[in-house]
Amino acid sequence: MPQPLFAFEVGKSQLKAFSGAVSALADVGRELELVVFTQDDGEPAVSLLAKDDGDTVFGTCIFERRFFSRVAVDATLTVATPFAGKLVAKALFPALRRAAARSHAGRAADGRSPPAERAGAGVASLIIKHDEPAGAGSDDDAEDDRTAPRIVVETRHDDGSRRRWRLFYDSSEGQTNTFEVNAADVGEITAQPPQFAELLAHCAANGEVTFTPTPAALEVQCRTDGGRDDDDVVSELSIQAADFEQYVLPDGARGDSRDAIAFQARQPKALVKWCDAADVLAVNFYFGRLPKPVCLMAHAPAGANLRIVASTHVPPREGDAPAAPAPAPAARAPPRRDAYADARLAPTGLHRKRKHSADVPPTIP
Incomplete structure (x- = not known):
């Protein structure tokens, strides 16, 4: 054979x-x-x-x-x-x-048959x-x-x-x-899985999360799915930079709201959930200035490495005009490759x- x-x-x-x-x-x-x-x-x-x-x-x-x-x-x-x-x-x-x-599945009704037989x-x-x-x-x-x-x-x-x-x-x-984690224009935040799970805990399953890395703290906002108005913000929290295991801003970062990046929360939440199953000790979050995507990495001691690379967009800001209504369905255009230069397919x-x-x-x- x-x-x-x-x-x-x-x-x-x-x-x-x-x-x-x-x-x-x-x-x-x-x-x-x-x-x-x-x-x-x-x-x-x-x-x-x-x-x-x-x-x-x-x-x-x-x-x-x-x-x-x-x-x-x-x-x-x-x-x-x-x-x-x-x-x-x-x-x-x-x-x-x-x-x-x-x-x-437990013993039989008569209580005598061993579980293996059932x-x-x-x-x-x-x-x-x-x-x-x-x-x-x-x-x-x-x-x-x-x-x-x-x-x-x-x-x-x-x-x-x-x-x-x-x-x-x-x-x-x-x-x-691929994602070049050592590039000068890439920042890194390292946190323990429970700490990172706390950042995403308030996000809806299909919502989005906004990270605004400043020199002093990481500002986090969680929005409902498709939310574009301030009324759709469901939570806001701030984690001091000193509370993370590592907190490095990318070169050229301004450290204000102009550096805010928004991305879907579902996949990062799935990665954090996997950390518990694989005994992961730390989660690495890599980010840069738009249009660079974000990257989350988790390394399991047993020899498994999970990575999520997600595109980003500019989050809505206070005073922004409401988003225009969606146009009528049309032929789907090819994805913008420049937005995913580090996530080639x-x-x-x-x-x-x-x-x-x-x-x-x-x-x-």
Whole structure:
């Protein structure tokens, strides 16, 4: 039997962190791009990437070799020639829910049957691998479910049972988003996850947050979704610069309201939520002057690094005229690339619609 193109196993201790990363990226976009490659130093690595429909928010989680219990990557996969495939994010949810479930559902009504006989033992590991069916490469139609390559997600249980999902994917060219954190025009605020969560706690789920970094303090405003008037401000708070682990303004910053930047709060809130699952000790927030995007980074001790890059805009100010009504629907213009110079996106393949294997109940082989 041929070896799979790649296979990696998430141990029990990292299941929560892996599941949390998928959940956070699903808040960015409905599709996830799985990238598997071997780095220049010979170590394998795995990346999950997502972007929103408007190319305004990008998310990436890179898993180092030490994050996994076991990893096997074919020698043909390198930095220059990685495997890249797109999956519907929710297709992973059934397996992740199973992995995060309790070890058992309790005893039977008679109180005598052991939990393992009712619901199976707890999940010991999660395995993700490439499945190349025996018929692949033949003259059959490439769309035939029996011959199309798939991603296999498998949960292995303490009692030796397994549960397996086979997911179709679409090939892609790989997408990247970069942010030069060491540039002179980039400032940095470092905070513990609970402290950063406090900054976003008052923001509506689909609202926006405005950061105004001054030399003395970080001024924060949270607005309701789409709010453009002062009446829509739901909270305001100020955190002294000395209260942060690190507080550095970018070169050329004026330190007043003209440096205010506004961005969506949903994705940063998802990143902070992941910090608890991955035992993250600090969150790094990088920012500059418009139109530079903002970047949030969180590094887990186990070897997982989550990053969110989001576009920004000028927040409404007191005395501003109300926003003009939205024009009638028109053809969508290409996104402004100058606003995302540090969040480049490579072309990706089209997503073919097909019935996803996550739509059918899982079976135990």
